[in-house]
Amino acid sequence: MTAFDDLMAFQRETEALAQVAGRLGWDQETVMPRGAAEQRGEENAAMEGVLHARRTDPRIADWLEAAQPEGPAQQAMLREIRRDLDRATKVPAKLAAEIARTTSLGHGIWAEARAAEDVAAFLPTLERIVALRREEAAALSEGGDPYDALLDSYEPGITGAQLDALFGAMRPRLVALRGAVREAAPAPALEGHFAEEPQMALTRELALAFGYDLSRGRIDKAVHPFSSGSGQDVRITTRTQPDDPFNAIYSTIHEVGHAAYEQGVDPAYLLTPLGRGASMGVHESQSRIYENQIGRSRAFTGWLFGRTQSHFGDLGLADAEAFHAAVNRVADTYIRTESDELQYNLHVMLRFDLERALISGDLPVRDLEAAWNDRFEADFGFAVDRPSHGVLQDVHWSEGLFGYFPTYALGNVYAGCLEAAMRRDLPDLDAALARGDTGPATGWLRQAVQRHGALRLPRETIEAATGEAPTPEPLLRYLEEKFSALYGL
Amino acid sequence: MTAFDDLMAFQRETEALAQVAGRLGWDQETVMPRGAAEQRGEENAAMEGVLHARRTDPRIADWLEAAQPEGPAQQAMLREIRRDLDRATKVPAKLAAEIARTTSLGHGIWAEARAAEDVAAFLPTLERIVALRREEAAALSEGGDPYDALLDSYEPGITGAQLDALFGAMRPRLVALRGAVREAAPAPALEGHFAEEPQMALTRELALAFGYDLSRGRIDKAVHPFSSGSGQDVRITTRTQPDDPFNAIYSTIHEVGHAAYEQGVDPAYLLTPLGRGASMGVHESQSRIYENQIGRSRAFTGWLFGRTQSHFGDLGLADAEAFHAAVNRVADTYIRTESDELQYNLHVMLRFDLERALISGDLPVRDLEAAWNDRFEADFGFAVDRPSHGVLQDVHWSEGLFGYFPTYALGNVYAGCLEAAMRRDLPDLDAALARGDTGPATGWLRQAVQRHGALRLPRETIEAATGEAPTPEPLLRYLEEKFSALYGL
The missing domain is CATH 1.10.1370.30 (Neurolysin; domain 3)
Known part of the structure; x- marks a missing residue:
């Protein structure tokens, strides 16, 4: 396994988990029982925590440095991963959490104000x-x-x-x-x-x-x-x-x-x-x-x-x-x-x-x-x-x-x-x-x-x-x- | 935060993730498009990987040792966590993966044999x-x-x-x-x-x-x-x-x-x-x-x-x-x-x-x-x-x-x-x-x-x-x- 292969195997799992998190959103808007909102909030937060930890995993920077991409597709994959890592690491975790908390409340306050x-x-x-x-x-x-x-x-x-x-x-x-x-x-x-x-x-x-x-x-x-x-x-x-x-x-x-x-x-x-x-x-x-x-x-x-x-x-x-x-x-x-x-x-x-x-x-x-x-x-x-x-x-x-x-x-x-x-x-x-x-x-x-x-x-x-x-x-x-x-x- | 609180906060996220993994199973049996099976297999495996890593997290043993439970409910929570950790750590990861692979194939082979x-x-x-x-x-x-x-x-x-x-x-x-x-x-x-x-x-x-x-x-x-x-x-x-x-x-x-x-x-x-x-x-x-x-x-x-x-x-x-x-x-x-x-x-x-x-x-x-x-x-x-x-x-x-x-x-x-x-x-x-x-x-x-x-x-x-x-x-x-x-x- 090369560094590129290691990185892509890791990324593949992250992509799969992101699909799972996205499907939770689908579930919430289509089939979720209305009484499940509180528990769902904790489920979403736990999935976000898992994804954030993976996106800021310290091994990614090492893999990116060592990886030798072949051809434009592999280069583009590294470009996207580098971009995500860059954005994920620049925002302090505390600020990200505060934004998540405030915007999740914001929706309800907006809906009431609009009504x-x-x-x-x-x-x-x-x-x-x-x-x-x-x-x-x-x-x-x-x-x-x-x-x-x-x-x-x-x-x-x-x-x-x-x-x-x-x-x-x-x-x-x-x-x-x-x-x-x-x-x-x-x-x-x-x-x-x-x-x-x-x-x-x-x-x-x-x-x-x-x-x-x-x-x-x-x-x-x-x-x-x-x-x-x-x-x-x-x-x-x-x-x-x-x-x-x-x-x-x-x-x-x-x-x-x-x-x-x-x-x-x-x-x-x-x-x-x-x-x-x-x-x-x-x-x-x-x-x-x-x-x-x-x-x-x-x-x-x-x-x-x-x-x-x-x-x-x-x-x-x-x-x-x-x-x-x-x-x-x-x-x-x-x-x-x-x-x-x-x-x-x-x-x-x-x-x-x-x-x-x-x-x-x-x-x-x-x-x-x-x-x-x-x-x-x-x-x-x-x-x-x-x-x-x-x-x-x-x-x-x-x-x-x-x-x-x-x-x-x-x-x-x-x-x-x-x-x-x-x-x-x-x-x-x-x-x-x-x-x-x-x-x-x-x-x-x-x-x-x-x-x-x-x-x-x-x-x-x-x-x-x-x-x-x-x-x-x-x-x-x-x-x-x-x-x-x-x-x- | 006491060791007990730390352990329970960690466990709470694990429980939430287990609910997400379980709901993927519900989705698969009720609403999943039939052409999504291959991708779903990777999603399930990624969720299992996340859950296994959490269930065998080395911090759990430390928390269990330091935690001072109050009352029968807290004692029972530690009993359940200890049991899960014990079982998860006794089985070598390689054997667990081999069992998962073999049994996931087993279902299809059984269904064909039965038919x-x-x-x-x-x-x-x-x-x-x-x-x-x-x-x-x-x-x-x-x-x-x-x-x-x-x-x-x-x-x-x-x-x-x-x-x-x-x-x-x-x-x-x-x-x-x-x-x-x-x-x-x-x-x-x-x-x-x-x-x-x-x-x-x-x-x-x-x-x-x-x-x-x-x-x-x-x-x-x-x-x-x-x-x-x-x-x-x-x-x-x-x-x-x-x-x-x-x-x-x-x-x-x-x-x-x-x-x-x-x-x-x-x-x-x-x-x-x-x-x-x-x-x-x-x-x-x-x-x-x-x-x-x-x-x-x-x-x-x-x-x-x-x-x-x-x-x-x-x-x-x-x-x-x-x-x-x-x-x-x-x-x-x-x-x-x-x-x-x-x-x-x-x-x-x-x-x-x-x-x-x-x-x-x-x-x-x-x-x-x-x-x-x-x-x-x-x-x-x-x-x-x-x-x-x-x-x-x-x-x-x-x-x-x-x-x-x-x-x-x-x-x-x-x-x-x-x-x-x-x-x-x-x-x-x-x-x-x-x-x-x-x-x-x-x-x-x-x-x-x-x-x-x-x-x-x-x-x-x-x-x-x-x-x-x-x-x-x-x-x-x-x-x-x-x-x-x-x-x-």
Whole structure:
């Protein structure tokens, strides 16, 4: 056994334990008895303790020094292990424990404050969480930019300044497009009551149509849709809303995008540091291209219109064109997770600017709500009517997730780049989608992106897939063409 | 922090991790995608590695030496930890790994051999497993009786010689009773087709009627019924057979007995070495008294007859008496798990004698089938017709579980003792059961047995509950009276 082999054998067990810990999370959201929360907290903490001890095991540094990797895959494995070790050892154990304790309480306090529309009740907790994350960021960045250090957890290699430039170039065009759509005649909306059973049947059909492999996954109901796990056991959840089957349809396709990425990784990378998506941003590029560029395309919605009718009967929409317009309807809504493709990015950019200012210290927590409401009205053209529609709408900050939001918009940018390259390579793509055949698209994504797992850094992953450096231009052009056509601009 | 506190904090994490490992087993049998088996094997092995390292942690011996326990509960916690450490350190890691590897393969080889009715295909594997277990038993027993050392994993404090004397006293009376029943007129049998949905609804109703707490548990379908978990998360599974609703009914009540024991332990013992059942035998006493002495009693079946009719309509059985006779029907069957109360103990005694002879070396593995068939005909009065009805019927030996079988019959003996004491204390028990009210019975068991968890050794647990040393007399009397009445002997 060489040092490399020893390290990889150790790492393999760590990866397996991380899968177990992740599955505990799945269990908690789907099947856990409600009276088990206290015990589950201790189980989670014990698993975290085991994983932390392994990630900071002193032998890893020795193995890393002695290991002689052969080829790019082995080099990439060492890169990922080195990165994890570096991050795990820089944060003092006491601080990590304090963050875990505070954020685990934060969730409940946020949920209560949101239900009561009471921002003030959440602020002391948020102040504490921001202070702890700033302390962590300082430890991680060692004098560099603190926000960049947090970003690095989710999107290795990108900086706040790069995102600022990227989003700064996008925002005026998106605001202008949003304004023009708002002036135009509204799109038709779907109305009615849609039973749960056909919704579940249709989402299952769609998951299979998008290549989700049920022999290595499963679909359950949960309050929030999510995908979890890597390798041979990648599970998704879905939910249904009686007045809006599009919610179940598109959240399922979204989660299938995430799951297909994990299922599509080269089996040779199973339980190695490469056996998962390259970053949150690249992950989101897969979920968003499945959901939007493919799932909400004119071609695919033409087929979906027929499938939806066959499950629910007459939808009250005249034809496939009206269905396509309803699927892509832009309306005055407040909530990011229910947002259309156009407004979604504006939501994310708002959060990015605010959280970056919170971490830098430029924005005091007490001024957050006012800053949110001002920015929202400027970008969306109407005012926030209550905190649960504004600053209290997302769970992320209550769990200490700073640096996570921008990966959502970055994923859209990456999805735009991937779609442009895919359409170059697949001139007959729309003909296939119009038959409900996603095979060419998902096959292209598997070859170009998914099978490589975390072999390359995020930006390099997209560059290798498309042949050029990612820019926001394809996404912006796609959105402008799509919504101009839909709204006759 | 005292040494005792340090030890208990460490142990608490170990207990939490053991719960996580146990839940992986639940997941595997209920919801795991079929393509995840290989990865799951690595996950299980990694969790086992973590648990083994903790159970043999060198600090435990130091803590045990320095700890100053206060009161019987703390003394009992140290007793359990000392026992685990002792067993874990006596078996060489290499031997433990070899046993794990061989027995994990053994299951598949046994299943194929059983399907093919091919004993010879299983014998080489069984020989290897017996040899490995004998080696382990020698390491554990340090010159004492090897079989006793294996028994100690499941039933601390009992010996093969004690069981031999116990079973030796029981067997002639059971064989005589079995023979007399075989001469009598057969009991009515239930016939027909019973849909899955009402079977599931009825089993759920029964689980709740027996006090199963769904806020700290759940019921799922699985190929084999089982109960898993301790503390706040104790789950059971059930199965349905279209031609036999008694299977679902009584396997559910059985598993509820196990689960109620775990759910009934004093919450102060959560995630401590006392926070679970005292032994396999005491566990089985709870599942069997729920299933048989309560669930198959004349009083309870009178109520169950009505409930069953309300779920399935007319059963083709004239009245509650016929229903009670059908529930307790003795027939010429081969399979332990489908066996009535009377024949069940004969099944277990057969396995006990054979496996004890295998471990002592008195019975060569190649002679096992002949020994099984001879003994079966002697005790049951008819011949085994094929290996899957005989020596290949049980999974236990393929998984290396030697010393486990006798706890089933020991559980019946303990259940007999508990029933006698319970009926002394609760003269109106049958009136409550006739109304479907199990509360007095399950309440008595919770106070007498369940809440104490592993505070006392198994035999002492029963003695404390009943006020006298356990003997087989109550069980034998109960069986003789019950089946004499049912078969007019």
